Amino acid sequence: MATLFSEEFVNLLTPIFVFLFVFTALFALLKKTKFFGTNVGFNLVISFAASMLVFVVPESHVVVASFTPWVALFTILIVFLFVFFMFFGVQEKDIGKFVQTSTFTFWMVLIIVIIFLVALTKAFGPFLMVNQNPGFWNAVKRTVFHPKTLGALFVLVISAYAIKYLGSHE
Numbered sequence: 001m002a003t004l005f006s007e008e009f010v011n012l013l014t015p016i017f018v019f020l021f022v023f024t025a026l027f028a029l030l031k032k033t034k035f036f037g038t039n040v041g042f043n044l045v046i047s048f049a050a051s052m053l054v055f056v057v058p059e060s061h062v063v064v065a066s067f068t069p070w071v072a073l074f075t076i077l078i079v080f081l082f083v084f085f086m087f088f089g090v091q092e093k094d095i096g097k098f099v100q101t102s103t104f105t106f107w108m109v110l111i112i113v114i115i116f117l118v119a120l121t122k123a124f125g126p127f128l129m130v131n132q133n134p135g136f137w138n139a140v141k142r143t144v145f146h147p148k149t150l151g152a153l154f155v156l157v158i159s160a161y162a163i164k165y166l167g168s169h170e
Helices: 005-034 042-055 058-087 092-099 102-124 134-146 147-168
Strands: none
Touching: 005 042, 005 058, 005 092, 058 092, 058 102
């Protein structure tokens, strides 16, 4: 039985939704930041051209189609966490101060970059997978993703935050 959400129908509509999402998100970003000026027509042309590039490259459909729902789910989770804390008495101004801190921004950007890398892996295969093949990038991946390197990085981040917070409470 044919349904509205059959795989063929969804595969037909996915490129259209990806095009519309990239077009509207990029146009809103360009209009908000005024990166290319205040000319609306120029921003529309840039948004349309970038959306057409995403529309033409099939791998970009996979990246955007797998990246967008996870970021939306992550955003909803953050909103629910803030509502949860407000339910227990945290004031809105305190949450606003927390959101404006560099720590919050750092962690949000880091999580979004990780989601983006996972979406790239889904589109282009396991390009971050560590293997024992010779070559420069394989050696870099073996070094960066080695457990001792990741552990040392984790200890450095924790100690940097500890020094920051201990130093500020004199």
